[in-house]
Every structure is written in C-alpha cells, then in structure tokens.
Amino acid sequence: MSLKETSDAADTPAKQARKSAPRKRKQPAGAKTKAKPEAAAAPEAAPAAPGAAPKKPAAETPREFVMPDLGRLAVNLLHAANLGQKAARLMMKNEDAASDMNHTLHDLQRVGRTLMDVAASYMRNPAKIVEAQSALFEGYLNLMTSMTRRLFGEEVPPVAEPSRSDKRFRDPDWQENLIFDLMKQSYLLTSKWMTDRVRQAEGIDPHTREKADFYVRQMANAMSPSNFLFTNPEILRTTLATNGENLVSGMEHLLEDIERGGGHIQIQQTDMNAFRLGENVATTPGKVVYQNDLMQLIQYEPTTEKVYKRPLVIFPPWINKYYILDLTPDKSLVKWCLDKGYTVFVASWVNPDARLALKTFEDYMTEGVYAALDAVEQATGEKEVNAVGYCIGGTLLACSLAHMAKRKDERIKSATFLVTQVDFTEAGELKVFIDEEQIADIERQMHEKGGYLKGSTMATTFNMLRSNDLIWNYVVNNYLLGREPMPFDILFWNSDATRLPSAMHVFYLRECYLENKLAEGRMVLGGETLDLHKVKVPVYLQSSREDHISPYPSVYKATRLFGGPVRFICAGSGHIAGVINPPSSGKYNYWTNDELPPTPDKWFEGAKDNKGSWWPDWESWLSEKSGPLVPARKPGSGKLKVLEDAPGSYVLVKSED
Numbered sequence: 001m002s003l004k005e006t007s008d009a010a011d012t013p014a015k016q017a018r019k020s021a022p023r024k025r026k027q028p029a030g031a032k033t034k035a036k037p038e039a040a041a042a043p044e045a046a047p048a049a050p051g052a053a054p055k056k057p058a059a060e061t062p063r064e065f066v067m068p069d070l071g072r073l074a075v076n077l078l079h080a081a082n083l084g085q086k087a088a089r090l091m092m093k094n095e096d097a098a099s100d101m102n103h104t105l106h107d108l109q110r111v112g113r114t115l116m117d118v119a120a121s122y123m124r125n126p127a128k129i130v131e132a133q134s135a136l137f138e139g140y141l142n143l144m145t146s147m148t149r150r151l152f153g154e155e156v157p158p159v160a161e162p163s164r165s166d167k168r169f170r171d172p173d174w175q176e177n178l179i180f181d182l183m184k185q186s187y188l189l190t191s192k193w194m195t196d197r198v199r200q201a202e203g204i205d206p207h208t209r210e211k212a213d214f215y216v217r218q219m220a221n222a223m224s225p226s227n228f229l230f231t232n233p234e235i236l237r238t239t240l241a242t243n244g245e246n247l248v249s250g251m252e253h254l255l256e257d258i259e260r261g262g263g264h265i266q267i268q269q270t271d272m273n274a275f276r277l278g279e280n281v282a283t284t285p286g287k288v289v290y291q292n293d294l295m296q297l298i299q300y301e302p303t304t305e306k307v308y309k310r311p312l313v314i315f316p317p318w319i320n321k322y323y324i325l326d327l328t329p330d331k332s333l334v335k336w337c338l339d340k341g342y343t344v345f346v347a348s349w350v351n352p353d354a355r356l357a358l359k360t361f362e363d364y365m366t367e368g369v370y371a372a373l374d375a376v377e378q379a380t381g382e383k384e385v386n387a388v389g390y391c392i393g394g395t396l397l398a399c400s401l402a403h404m405a406k407r408k409d410e411r412i413k414s415a416t417f418l419v420t421q422v423d424f425t426e427a428g429e430l431k432v433f434i435d436e437e438q439i440a441d442i443e444r445q446m447h448e449k450g451g452y453l454k455g456s457t458m459a460t461t462f463n464m465l466r467s468n469d470l471i472w473n474y475v476v477n478n479y480l481l482g483r484e485p486m487p488f489d490i491l492f493w494n495s496d497a498t499r500l501p502s503a504m505h506v507f508y509l510r511e512c513y514l515e516n517k518l519a520e521g522r523m524v525l526g527g528e529t530l531d532l533h534k535v536k537v538p539v540y541l542q543s544s545r546e547d548h549i550s551p552y553p554s555v556y557k558a559t560r561l562f563g564g565p566v567r568f569i570c571a572g573s574g575h576i577a578g579v580i581n582p583p584s585s586g587k588y589n590y591w592t593n594d595e596l597p598p599t600p601d602k603w604f605e606g607a608k609d610n611k612g613s614w615w616p617d618w619e620s621w622l623s624e625k626s627g628p629l630v631p632a633r634k635p636g637s638g639k640l641k642v643l644e645d646a647p648g649s650y651v652l653v654k655s656e657d
Helices: 003-009 013-020 070-092 097-123 126-151 178-199 206-222 233-241 245-260 322-326 333-339 361-380 392-407 428-433 436-449 455-465 467-480 489-495 502-514 552-560 600-605 615-623
Strands: 286-291 295-300 306-308 312-315 344-349 385-390 412-418 539-544 566-571 589-592 608-611 629-631
Touching (some): 070 245, 097 126, 097 178, 126 178, 178 206, 206 428, 206 467, 295 361, 322 344, 333 344, 344 361, 361 385, 361 502, 385 392, 392 412, 392 502, 428 455, 436 502, 455 467, 552 566, 552 600, 566 615
Parallel strands (some): 312 344, 385 412, 412 539
Antiparallel strands (some): 286 295, 295 344, 306 629, 566 589
C-alpha cells in the first residue's frame, strides 16, 4: 500500500466528508468553531499589538500531555510529511524559482558581509571578545544556578524574561514546566547577548549597525523555541491530544498558501472569505465621479442636510488600498467626517501593472492631487478645499503643496498629515532596506517582473518589521497548531497588497529615504525646486507613539519645515491603530501641546495626556477652516456625472504576483 493509500485508509468519516465538500481550510479536532463572517466582520484589535489576530481562548488547548493513539499518530505524521513534500515540490516548480534563488543569494551575501563587519570589529579588539564570552558564560551560569535552586523547591525570580508585549511565551508551561522554562530563558539570554554584541560593536557605521541589528533579530526570531514542535508545549500537547491531526491540517494550510501564492508561501493572516468589499468593508455609500490612469475619485453621499462649504479631499497611501479609512461603519473615518458635516472625496489609487511602469512620482502629483482638485471643483463648484494625506499620500501632498506654493496655486487651504514623513533622516526601521546596493537590487527585481514591484514583496518587507507578530505567530497558528486565522478587518486590508510602478518607487526611495531631498529643499518636481518653508497654509500633524514605519520623532521634524501655523499631536498605538481609532471605541489616548520646542522629547515634557481618540481634536481644528454651512451636495449633482458606485472598480483589482 502506498503512502497516500495508507493516509486515505486512516481517514475518519469527518475527514472523508471534508474531502467531498468544497475546498476549505479546516481546523484540527478540538479547535474552536470559526464564527460566521456576519458575526465576526469587525473584531476588536488587540491593544498590545495592533494588526495581530485576537488571542485564542486557553480552553482550546489541552492542559495535560496525554498519551496519543500511536497508530493514528504515526499515520498522521506520515500524511503530514507527504503533504510537506508536495508543498516543497510545488515551491521548486515555481517559474520564478531561479530568479528567487538568485535574489536570495544576493541577500545572504549582503547579510554575510554586514555580520562580518561586526565580527571584524571584535577581532580588532581581542579584549572585547573575552568580555563578550564572559558575559554569555555568566548568564548561563546564573541560569543554571537559578534552575538548580528551583529544582530543590525554592521560588526564584527568572534570570531572563520576555517583554510584556511578547506573546510567544504566554502558555503557562513556559513558566511552570522546568524544562520549557529552561529552554525559554536560555533562548532569551542568547538572543539578547547576540543583539548586545551588535549594539556594542565599535568602529562600524550607523547604517551597518542598524542592518546587523535587524538581521540578528530576524535570525533570533526564527530560532525561537516557540516555533518548533518539540520545544513548544502548546504545539506538543495539541499534537498528542489530536494524534497529529493538527500537523495534517497545518500542512494542508501550507499547501493551500503556496498554491494561492503561485509557488510562494503566502501566509494567510486572517480569514479572507469573511470580508467582501462593498458588503462588510468599504460600505459607506458613495459614487466614483472621476477617474484616470492612476486613480478613481470617490464622492460620498452626505449624511447631513447642511455641510461645510469647503470639501475635504483625502489622499491615502497607494502602497495599500484606500479603504483602511472606511473599514467598517464603526471604524470609518470617512463616515465619521460625513456625520460631522463634511463633503468627503477620497482618491482610490489604481493597482498598477507593467503598463504603468513608467508612471513617476510627478505623475502621482499631476494625475492625483492636481486632477483631484480639478475634479472636486467640477463636482461641487468649490475651488478651495481642505486636504488630508496619509503616510506616503501625505508625502505626496506635502510635495504638491510646495509645488503649488511656487505656482501661486492657493486652492488647498489647510493640510492634515497622518503619520507622514517629509524629513527622512530618522525614518524608522525601513531605513534598514535603504542604501544604493539594495535600491539597485529592487530596480533589477522590478525590471525582471516587467516594471513594477510585486505586492507580496512590499507586504513581506512590512511583515518582517514585526516578524514575531506577523510571520512566526501565523506559522505556529496555521501550520503547527493547524488552526484557522481569526477574521480581522485590518489584517484583511493588510493582506490586500498593491503593486508599485518602478519609476515612481525608485524615485521615492532615492529622493526621500536615501537623499532626503524634500526636507533639504533639493527635490525637483514639475519643473520646480520644492521648498516646504513656502507652504503657509495651516498644518495639522498627527503621529503615533508606537509607529515603527513613521516614528513620531521623524514626523515631528516637519514642525520646523512648514512655513505656516502647525499643530502637532501624538496618538497612542501604531501606524494603523493610532490613526484608525474612532471615539466610540474608547481606546488609547493622545498627547497635545500648543508649544513646539526644538525636540519631541521636550514637546512630551509639556504635553497633556488626553484619553480616547484624537479625532475630535482634529475636527475642532478643521471645522474652523471649513467655511460656513451650505446645502449638502449629492454625487452627480455637479458637472461630473456618476461613473459607478463606491468602492469602485480600481480597488477590486487584486495583486496576483
């Protein structure tokens, strides 16, 4: 009997029923039944880790190590191994396998050179090597002493503890079981020792140190005992309790993810079938009233009889899709603004392919910002607007304002920047990926693909910045525990990746991240040298305290660059949850300070801590700049006719890389 026949013969009636049913990801025996999409369309984000799936109730996992049915366990292990081999073959058949291997080798060479620079620092100073070895030995000696005392019944504090935000070691056995506690503390000691060696290395430049620190943390995260069957108590208990059914389910999930990714592992972070655009996300009623090659402009239906005279035009990032601003009715910034009496327009950027490879950053300004202003005037008859830019959409808005200042174009009367950087000298962890060598590699990849950056490439980059939460958490949950990821609207949006045109993306990386030309007044767009000091309109700068993509110290630098009045606030949480925090949620907090001292640290010293959402503070600022109330405007009532219903067709285009 073949391996496949052996596996099929051991199938339970439930498994046979699943095989005859439509293809669907499944859960191992004993797992919690997944909620229907209607009931779980908008679960709450976990405050400690925005974007992470909700924590599984402890009752789902058995608390005892039970004796399995050895026969069923053996069959399931063989079945899981067979599925794993099939997954490996599928990855090897990927048509991009040779190119992927070439890029991987380049990456490994870069990692090797960076770590050798750190090693060379220690080789030049043998005393530092002895000091490093002594530090590691002392840590292990303290750990062994602690474990020995505990073995004899003493209560002793741990030598090494995970951070409060580290979810990997929350299972009670990581603390209660001596063996697993020893593995955990040994790992924490070693990983901290590794990162300390990088941070204490002498004679290396800051960028090399940042890269080495990032690479070492990635290796340490990958080697965590929480990521392996025999060193994770929760996985081990589940495997014994289900006779290995969790591993079979996990390998099926892995195979499905590789098939969906076209030969690449495309980890499913949420139940993608739980959400439908226009049905339970991006549901605010509106119409597409304008479109060109780069965007569709959505005008939303008013919800009040009177509205402010000046329309509100929002430019979201094109690295992801616009509906982060319209997730669900209770989380929608768009709907909240409508209910406050604003006429809201949002740019829905195209998901570009090779045909748009030559679209430049300047094109995003002319066919995005300028085209939107022209369209709003046609739709409402209003020349003057208030504008909002989010992340890279905010960077584009800042560039456009500087360009408009040179051209004496005064249509934008106020600008709100959501977690936006215009000075990139402290641009956060993404700087790890920015140097001439790596930008050249990205250019080659885009050229090979046909002129655009794959959506999965950018998604992987962002996931690596929080690899424990956004990669290894799902490797454990989906592949080793064999569970389904929970429905979560923010992760659904995060997984809906977009491609990036090569000309635009290289310009952005070089001009902003690498050379910081916008902040230094050296960027040229549309025949004008941009100077942010010439921008005199009122500016509202929102930042987030835990933002690792646009760190608040980096956002704060803009307070010294714009030439008009600036209000700076800092919200709690991170890049997404810090922005998408409606007042009804009652979550987080925000800091305010009317003064703008030279540094953000000084700003925080005099800042007031306010509970809840920053949205009302912004709306109070915005309403004063929005003019008198006028009758509400319906989409299509002006010179622009309705093209289609929101959310529009551009946002529906998926990135099938």
